[in-house]
Amino acid sequence: MKKGLFTLMAAAAFALVAAATQAAPVHADETWAPVATLGVSLTADQKTGTLNTLENAANVTNPSELTVNGNTLVKYLNPAGSTFTANSGVWSSALVQKTSSGGINVTIVNYNGTNNITTITADQYRNAALTAGVTNANIYITSAVRIDGSGALAGVYAAFAQNGQTLNSAQITAAQDEVNTLSGITSANKDKDGYSDKQLNNAVAGMKSQMASQSNNGSQTLSQNQIGNIVDSQLKDNQLAGVINNNQRTQIINLLVKIQNSGALKSSDFKAQAQKLMSSIQDSAKNLFSKLKGLDTQENRNLLQKIWDGIVSFFSQIVAWVQGLFN
Template structure:
């Protein structure tokens, strides 16, 4: 009997050890390079070298992203790619056990050829799509918006047994289109930066996850609107984002909630890490924003506005007295 208990104990220990090993093995996998199908052989070699050098890896697997890939992953959100669409932007996906989602847009032969999607937009989209803990390196041999690289990220996860939810990918692509459009519209505004917007969006996701009890309760559009307004205000965007853009962001957040993204146990933590990382990457900007967002400054600005209003009122009263 004693020997039986010893044997069972050894089996239990072995089972625990094997279980822990299996979970750990599922957390990471061999890095994957996703190469655009339109690249020439010379460009493929250059892209491969650029990505591997940036990630400091050499033993990577490869897959090709083509027009069919774009149709599958990007068209449901409103894009109009075809099987014949060209793909040049490429990615290297390095799955990690921790650290959140990190994106580096790597210059190709000294030039950043990703023209539309910013690194923080890639990060927010990856979060919405269900990506957790990954280093993503993006590059392109020609000037291009960068959609093919993001589609490649989705394929890389699917190839490694972590197929992402299609509704979340759809929401992620809507997010890229929405945020890139808002950034393009406000790029000449001295009080605006893409980092402010993406930090606000990451904060919205974190707040939505908290207030919905990790997606167990559905938030009303009014509740989501309040979250959006709060984060825009915290990031000094309340007077920059117009009503149409605010509506776009609210609709996006509703779509993210409906996609089921909030139900992930990792979503809130990943969103929090993303916001912290964005702030750390532009510390001076966010320190300045916090300084501007004080009661003293708000009172000062209010006094200026009151003085302006009183000035024009005095002019109106003076003109009226002449009549």
């Protein structure tokens, strides 16, 4: 009898342990030692200069090193349509510090006093990292030669994989589509009144947060029409509704559909990281966003309404005067 009771108790204990294990799966450490991802094409002097530049910016010494080569680009970037080969050169480099909080922060560091990253902005890197599944990381990027900066982004993904946190390939592909889309829109609107890359990236981060909310963290699929409404709302909030053309709006909608299909919204951290990204972008350009918010006050809306009422009244009087000539 005692033996049977002991067996029953042991089985119950085993079941409890198994249930607890399933309820709280083991995760990789939240943080890991800094990693410097260095382009394979750097000369010995450029490699030393790049490493020193990144270490000084991040205030770290002796990070582990990871070489980014053509195969790295092929693995992470070609699925989104890039045409890199195993022989492709890589110069842009990154230093990745995984943190336990603070969101995603990216600093593009000048190399010998010059910003050599020609295409991807810091906020575009941040939005791409968010889509790819990166959480809570300080990322420093530089290049010894003028280059678009794709190699550094591939290096960030490789750094996470090296530390046991392999990112979802579908999300990485969506992230690269995002870089291409946002950098293209920024390039097309360069020097255009009422446009800035910060406005666009803040709007896109807001779209992601809103999508996560409306889809219950990816448990429901949003229709293209619902996503379009979210896009319009965020463009309006960032004073971009009259700046982004219909083609660019469609590009953004298609991008967000890809992000939804990649599974990015299902991460429990996605919404919080998107909101932190928005707050950080706004904090980095307080004057800009204060001005934008000031444009959308009730007082200004009332002023615009008064102007419109005046225009309508003016033309109504002209119409009435013309009609009076024939009466």
